[in-house]
Amino acid sequence: MTKQQSLTMGKTQRMVGLAIFTAIIIVLQLVSTFIKFGPFSITLAMIPIVVGAAVYGAGAGAYLGGVFSVVVLICCVTGADPGGAVVWNANPFLCIVVCMVKGMAAGLAAGLVYRLIAPKSVLGGTVVAAVLSPIVNTGIFYLGLALFFRPVLLSWTGETDVLYNIIVGLLGVNFLVELGVNVVLSPIVVRILKAVKAA
Numbered sequence: 001m002t003k004q005q006s007l008t009m010g011k012t013q014r015m016v017g018l019a020i021f022t023a024i025i026i027v028l029q030l031v032s033t034f035i036k037f038g039p040f041s042i043t044l045a046m047i048p049i050v051v052g053a054a055v056y057g058a059g060a061g062a063y064l065g066g067v068f069s070v071v072v073l074i075c076c077v078t079g080a081d082p083g084g085a086v087v088w089n090a091n092p093f094l095c096i097v098v099c100m101v102k103g104m105a106a107g108l109a110a111g112l113v114y115r116l117i118a119p120k121s122v123l124g125g126t127v128v129a130a131v132l133s134p135i136v137n138t139g140i141f142y143l144g145l146a147l148f149f150r151p152v153l154l155s156w157t158g159e160t161d162v163l164y165n166i167i168v169g170l171l172g173v174n175f176l177v178e179l180g181v182n183v184v185l186s187p188i189v190v191r192i193l194k195a196v197k198a199a
């Protein structure tokens with residue numbers, strides 16, 4: 001096999017792999033719209049984003065986070081995510097910005113931290129990436145709500161202590177479920193990564 005053929009084969013494998021991860025993220029995120037704790041759906045798509053970022057790099061992680069964000073936006077626009085629909089109706093442009101930034105940053109962060117830690121420990125890199133991804137996703141969402149959607153937050157919290165109600169009431173349970181799923185599935189991700197590297 002020539003060098004050119006090897007490069008073409010590598011590009012094809014990457015394209016097919018990203019297409020598979022794209023499909024998995026779309027399906028998982030659509031399924032997760034039916035799983036709610038409070039006004040927001042939980043995110044099940046972080047694990048394939050982490051795996052894709054680990055296998056194909058931080059840029060691929062950002063792309064996969066973008067795919068996740070687009071699905072979230074569609075759910076906001078259609079009302080499949082009632083909490084997201086309220087945010088969309090309050091300010092569509094800022095809803096788009098917050099959704100896209102949080103998803104892409106979560107994938108990018110997962111890829112960067114994995115590349116940094118994995119040469120020393122694949123398990124360590126995977127666990128840190130799996131933990132960091134939902135932290136970045138939810139953290140940017142919290143920040144976006146606090147900065148751009150304060151009237152919406154006040155209406156949700158009954159105009160009481162906004163910060164406490166956001167963390168404990170509105171998003172806290174969702175975040176803990178997402179974080180727990182990622183941590184529990186981290187050993188499976190390590191096996192997937194080892195299998196991909198061995199192939």
